[in-house]
Amino acid sequence: xxxxxxxxxxxMNQALRAGxxxxxxxxxxxxxxxxxxxxxxxxxxxxxxxxxxxxxxxxVREITGVDDPYKKIKESNINEALALYPxxxxxxxxxxxxxxxxxxxxxxxNVIDLGVGKEFNILEDVEKILEQDFxxxxxxxxxxxxxxxxxxxxxxxxxxESVFDKILIEELGKPVTYVVRDVPVINxxxxxxxxxxxxxxxxxxxxSGSSAPGTILNFCNxxxxxxxxxxxxxxxxxxxxxxxxxxxxRSVFFLLKAKCGVIARNLGVEENDIILKSIDLKx
Amino acid sequence: xxxxxxxxxxxMNQALRAGxxxxxxxxxxxxxxxxxxxxxxxxxxxxxxxxxxxxxxxxVREITGVDDPYKKIKESNINEALALYPxxxxxxxxxxxxxxxxxxxxxxxNVIDLGVGKEFNILEDVEKILEQDFxxxxxxxxxxxxxxxxxxxxxxxxxxESVFDKILIEELGKPVTYVVRDVPVINxxxxxxxxxxxxxxxxxxxxSGSSAPGTILNFCNxxxxxxxxxxxxxxxxxxxxxxxxxxxxRSVFFLLKAKCGVIARNLGVEENDIILKSIDLKx
Numbered sequence: 215x216x217x218x219x220x221x222x223x224x225x226m227n228q229a230l231r232a233g234x235x236x237x238x239x240x241x242x243x244x245x246x247x248x249x250x251x252x253x254x255x256x257x258x259x260x261x262x263x264x265x266x267x268x269x270x271x272x273x274v275r276e277i278t279g280v281d282d283p284y285k286k287i288k289e290s291n292i293n294e295a296l297a298l299y300p301x302x303x304x305x306x307x308x309x310x311x312x313x314x315x316x317x318x319x320x321x322x323x324n325v326i327d328l329g330v331g332k333e334f335n336i337l338e339d340v341e342k343i344l345e346q347d348f349x350x351x352x353x354x355x356x357x358x359x360x361x362x363x364x365x366x367x368x369x370x371x372x373x374x375e376s377v378f379d380k381i382l383i384e385e386l387g388k389p390v391t392y393v394v395r396d397v398p399v400i401n402x403x404x405x406x407x408x409x410x411x412x413x414x415x416x417x418x419x420x421x422s423g424s425s426a427p428g429t430i431l432n433f434c435n436x437x438x439x440x441x442x443x444x445x446x447x448x449x450x451x452x453x454x455x456x457x458x459x460x461x462x463x464r465s466v467f468f469l470l471k472a473k474c475g476v477i478a479r480n481l482g483v484e485e486n487d488i489i490l491k492s493i494d495l496k497x
Numbered sequence: 498x499x500x501x502x503x504x505x506x507x508x509m510n511q512a513l514r515a516g517x518x519x520x521x522x523x524x525x526x527x528x529x530x531x532x533x534x535x536x537x538x539x540x541x542x543x544x545x546x547x548x549x550x551x552x553x554x555x556x557v558r559e560i561t562g563v564d565d566p567y568k569k570i571k572e573s574n575i576n577e578a579l580a581l582y583p584x585x586x587x588x589x590x591x592x593x594x595x596x597x598x599x600x601x602x603x604x605x606x607n608v609i610d611l612g613v614g615k616e617f618n619i620l621e622d623v624e625k626i627l628e629q630d631f632x633x634x635x636x637x638x639x640x641x642x643x644x645x646x647x648x649x650x651x652x653x654x655x656x657x658e659s660v661f662d663k664i665l666i667e668e669l670g671k672p673v674t675y676v677v678r679d680v681p682v683i684n685x686x687x688x689x690x691x692x693x694x695x696x697x698x699x700x701x702x703x704x705s706g707s708s709a710p711g712t713i714l715n716f717c718n719x720x721x722x723x724x725x726x727x728x729x730x731x732x733x734x735x736x737x738x739x740x741x742x743x744x745x746x747r748s749v750f751f752l753l754k755a756k757c758g759v760i761a762r763n764l765g766v767e768e769n770d771i772i773l774k775s776i777d778l779k780x
Contacts, residue, residue: 219516219523222530223509226537230506240502240542247505247537254509254534259527 215460217259217266218476225257225266226250231331232274232400236283246277263457264428267329271399271427282398284328284373291326291374291401292410294336302381305344313360314353316385318344321469321488323378324371324452328401329427330473336374343471349487356467356490363446365389368417369429369459370403371452371470376411379451383416391441392417397425402454428454431462453477460493467492498743500542500549501759508540508549509533510614515557515683519566529560546740546759547711550612554682554710565681567611567656574609574657574684575693577619585664588627596643597636599668601627604752604771606661607654607735611684612710613756619657626754632770639750639773646729648672651700652712652742653686654735654753659694662734666699674724675700680708685737711737714745736760743776750775 229250233243250270257266275281282288302319309315322343325334360366368383368390370376376392383390392413395402403411408419423435429450431439442448448466450459456468456477468491472478478485512533516526533553540549558564565571585602592598605626608617643649651666651673653659659675666673675696678685686694691702706718712733714722725731731749733742739751739760751774755761761768 219513219526219530222527222534223506223513226506226509226534230502234502243502244505244542247502249538251505251509251534251537255531259523 215262215457215477215480217257217261217263218479220476221263221266222254222257224474224476225254225270227331228267228329228400229270229274231328232271232283233278235287236274236278236280239278242277246273249273249277262428262430264426264454265430265433267428267454268399268424268426268430268433271425284401285398287328288373288401288407289410291336291372292377292407295323295326295374295377295411298336298340299377299381302340302378306381306385313357313385315344316382317353317356317469317490318346318488320375320378320382320451321471321490323375324469324471325473326372326374326401327452327473328372329454332473343488346488348490349472349483350481350489350491352467352490352492355492359447359465359467360386360388363388365391365446367391367393367441367445367448369393369422369448369450369455370408371455372401373403373407373411374401375451376403376408376413380411380413380416382449383413390417391445392419393422393429393438394419395425395427396421396423399425399427402427426454426458428456428458430458462493465492498545498740498760498763500540500544500546501762503759504546504549505537505540507757507759508537508553511550511612511683512553512557514611514614515554515566516561518570519557519561519563522561525560529556532556532560545711545713547709547737548713548716550711550737551682551707551709551713551716554708567684568681570611571656571684571690572693574619574655575660575690578606578609578657578660578694581619581623582660582664585623585661589664589668596640596668598627599665600636600639600752600773601629601771603658603661603665603734604754604773606658607752607754608756609655609657609684610735610756611655612737615756626771629771631773632755632766633764633772633774635750635773635775638775642730642748642750643669643671646671648674648728649730649732650674650676650724650728652676652705652731652733652738653691654738655684656686656690656694657684658734659686659691659696663694663696663699665732666696673700674728675702676705676712676721677702678708678710679704679706682708682710685710709737709741711739711741713741745776748775
């Protein structure tokens with residue numbers, strides 16, 4: 215997905231939120247915003263938003279000296295999600311369609327996104343999304359590919375959401391490789407967060423090799439690219455991964471909630487809609 | 498009022514909104530955002546936000562070639578307010594305290610602010626503000642000064658709001674000079690807008706001599722400064738004028754709705770609170 219004009223002020227907002235989370239030193243935060251402001255002119259509008267996100271969070275680390283500003287918040291979100299886990303398993307157990315319910319739960323987890331700057335209440339959002347209609351619903355194709363897949367590559371998004379991913383992974387019934395960011399960026403799930411979420415019990419965990427808050431193939435390491443190209447089925451969670459991969463030349467299933475107007479417009483849906491979208495440009 | 502860190506992304510948002518209102522040419526809007534992004538590093542945090550606002554809207558005019566992007570919206574807001582005018586006069590006529598009701602109406606008009614980027618519904622907001630408690634309420638001092646004033650300087654804010662100002666001016670019962678921006682900036686009231694609002698029927702209309710979206714004394718012409726210094730009583734409407742004058746060394750009454758978190762924090766109130774605040778630093 216390209217960068218939209220609306221993304222540009224959003225980059226400044228993200229820098230401000232990350233800066234404030236990292237430090238109380240207003241001079242450093244001003245320096246960060248000065249640098250990000252100057253960076254706007256160098257953003258090619260045909261680049262994807264997480265490419266700029268990567269640069270911004272590098273600046274956050276450089277200027278504040280804090281590598282993982284969202285560390286405590288991530289831990290707290292993971293713990294909150296783990297506390298909900300038994301209840302969510304019951305919801306799956308009591309449902310008519312275990313797989314679809316687990317997909318809904320995995321999408322509900324996508325509200326735990328500190329890049330977007332919206333408030334969320336995990337429990338309330340889960341309850342809402344369990345009842346919500348999908349705006350894009352390629353479920354039939356999903357079940358078809360799932361049936362035929364020997365293994366699945368699952369691209370993680372946020373820490374906390376990762377616990378919800380575990381529930382879906384348990385329902386897929388196939389060997390799953392769960393992909394995490396190489397280093398902390400916003401509240402995106404890292405190797406450590408994936409372990410805290412219990413994902414090692416249900417999946418192999420690998421890094422994308424990239425620090426960007428979304429999967430940008432050019433930024434990923436060869437080991438990941440090989441897995442990406444050869445995977446029978448890919449499930450991609452969240453906005454950042456969609457932004458990076460929406461024009462990729464292979465089949466991918468995107469599971470997300472459209473949390474900003476730009477994504478919604480790109481997908482042709484309304485803000486806050488939930489999405490299970492298949493792309494297959496080879497077809 | 499100084500510039501807060503939160504103002505910096507807001508400047509980018511304002512530039513985007515103004516750019517989109519002025520033109521559909523995305524290349525020009527990108528150029529505008531590039532320029533405003535670069536300008537962030539040159540903003541002294543002890544300058545007032547409308548000083549930067551002035552620079553931003555100069556860039557909007559330069560880059561888009563449109564001097565008054567909000568012209569049609571202003572006309573429409575004025576017409577909407579004029580259509581409400583007879584009803585609002587009735588509200589004053591039926592009230593126990595005509596002056597206080599007219600003050601509430603004048604503050605209600607302050608929701609018509611296209612700089613802040615919040616949606617508003619004039620009629621709904623008026624009804625709400627007629628019932629709302631004031632967070633700061635220096636009404637006693639206001640009535641005392643009003644009683645003793647021979648004439649009043651009234652600093653206008655937005656077009657449309659200007660019609661609501663007319664209602665308050667009619668209740669003041671003293672000669673009033675209504676101050677407008679020298680040129681169009683955002684949806685702020687200009688000479689032409691004041692005439693369309695019928696303010697020439699109740700007040701003398703003068704320009705501040707400044708193009709900034711708020712009264713910054715250093716930017717105003719001598720004629721205005723003289724009136725400002727010698728006025729018996731000054732009524733200042735809205736956020737921009739408050740931002741410019743909050744530290745001024747004379748008595749001013751600020752009438753506004755706190756429409757963003759930064760203003761609310763500066764005033765020590767909650768967002769959306771309504772304010773009738775007296776300052777008199779000479780005391």
